[in-house]
């Protein structure tokens with residue numbers, strides 16, 4: 618943790634001393650573990666840096682997202698747009714060589730720098746970070762669904778990922794990431810950042826976005842919500858009727874109800890060893906037909922129940938990628954009221970309990 622009241626040189630020396638990230642994530646000449654020269658050529662970028670009285674060499678690993686933001690104008694804008702108060706504790710993920718860290722220390726009370734995924738976040742007011750793009754999904758999930766209450770986040774992200782976060786229902790980029798994040802947070806575009814502003818230059822462009830937690834969050838179990846959106850967005854442009862007629866989907870859903878020990882439904886979920894005739898998309902060849910195997914009766918009954926639920930809310934012909942949160946929440950509540958659940962263990966609604974990084978999956 619770095620503190621504003623320390624002198625700049627104290628903080629710089631602390632940064633130098635505590636650059637465990639550099640030791641962990643950047644391999645120096647003496648410690649690097651990879652000996653294969655071919656791999657090295659592809660994987661790292663060598664930077665010479667002059668410190669007070671010595672020249673250091675840093676090896677930046679592209680595979681760890683070690684692209685340093687070098688443009689001071691962009692660094693200043695990120696800090697300025699973050700609206701940091703002098704009393705704020707800022708959490709920075711991936712400080713690298715401290716380019717952003719030192720600017721944050723000019724305005725914040727404290728700056729924490731730590732691993733994004735392996736440890737719990739400390740208490741913080743704002744997250745401000747130029748993150749390794751490979752961990753964008755789990756990091757954003759941990760921020761918005763995590764235990765900490767926070768005032769906001771300013772994140773430098775891969776441009777395509779940022780566009781998905783910003784997408785609205787009906788936009789081509791609108792997907793499960795957007796629908797999950799935007800349930801609990803608003804996302805604001807700040808600016809685009811050219812790949813030329815980084816060292817080494819990445820292949821992709823970047824954008825800065827701000828994430829604001831919503832003041833009013835819908836009463837919903839987050840694990841159930843994420844399991845539901847995972848189901849709905851498997852084929853986001855198909856109609857819900859077509860999605861919920863897929864045999865694999867129906868079988869999984871049936872199995873889940875049985876695992877949950879739903880006494881009402883147990884009779885029809887008892888036996889469903891069906892010969893699998895699915896095509897490579899995971900879509901059943903019998904999607905629109907009646908199921909004719911031994912368990913055809915059970916599966917047909919279950920399918921009718923699911924389709925009845927969709928019809929009761931007028932959802933059968935609607936596409937998930939065009940539905941608002943209100944409509945999706947309404948559909949989930951129709952399913953749940955009919956004692957049909959998407960997640961194995963439905964817990965009481967509690968934001969603090971949500972451990973949802975994995976629920977976002979690859980996005």
Ligand SMILES: C[S@@+](CC[C@H](N)C(=O)[O-])C[C@H]1O[C@@H](n2cnc3c(N)ncnc32)[C@H](O)[C@@H]1O
Nearest residue numbers: 642683684685686711712713716732733747749
């Ligand atoms: C894009 S660089 C940003 C460096 C610096 N903040 C800047 O703006 O110049 C991302 C940094 O995150 C580090 N990193 C990689 N995986 C991480 C993780 N799981 N948690 C925290 N930092 C990580 C990388 O080693 C790298 O230093």
